[in-house]
Amino acid sequence: MNSPEIQRLIQFLSKLPGLGPRSGRRLALHLLKKREQTFRPLIQAMQDAEEKIVTCTTCHNLDATNPCSLCQDPRRDPTQLCVVEDVSDLWALERANIFRGYYHILGGVLSAIDGVGPQQLHMTTLLERLTRGDFTEVVLALSATVDGQTTIHYLTDQLKDFAVTITTLAHGVPIGGELDYLDEGTLFTAFQARRGVS
Secondary structure: OOOHHHHHHHHHHHOOOOOOHHHHHHHHHHHHHOHHHHHHHHHHHHHHHHHHOEEOOOOOOEEOOOOOOOOOOOOOOOOEEEEEOOHHHHHHHHHHOOOOOEEEEOOOOOEOOOOEOHHHOOHHHHHHHHHHOOOOEEEEEOOOOHHHHHHHHHHHHHOOOOOOEEEEOOOOOOOOOOHHHOOHHHHHHHHHOOOOOO
16 A cells, blocks of 8 residues: 555654554654655754764763763762663653762663673673762662662672662652552552651
8 A cells, every 4th residue: 555665664663662553654644744844854863863972981871972961060969879770761860850960871670581680781880980989879760670679689789898878769659649559569668668757
């Protein structure tokens, strides 16, 4: 029904996160109908990103400079380092504007099933940064999954000889959450981390 070029475009778009064949078709049709306003500027933006965006050798963020703009920002707190799983986690924390220190992206979490060990993650560069840095706190901001928690335990063991305070994100009942709708793991963690009412 469609030309091979359109089919190829739909196939590539359908492989993007959050899109399937139906969304890929809609997006392809929109781009083809709005070539001047959308398609050509998108192609140019993608070419610019492909040519100019690099991985920061310090924290492993994506930026047009190396070291990235966050690593070069002198206004950030040099005593705090936040360890995250992926670039998307760093972006989420920056959007929330809740952390003013520096970051380190692991590039994933430990997972025996997926064959991801410490060698596949950016753990060596993390230890190097802690050796030569002035960090006093390391925030392990990893997901509350089994693999995320395994990674937190592994990192805690690796960092025990450094003169840093190791913290993790709080887990438990979200604001507005009803107990009846929460899974047992969330309830258990929230109950274990209960605190006094002031």
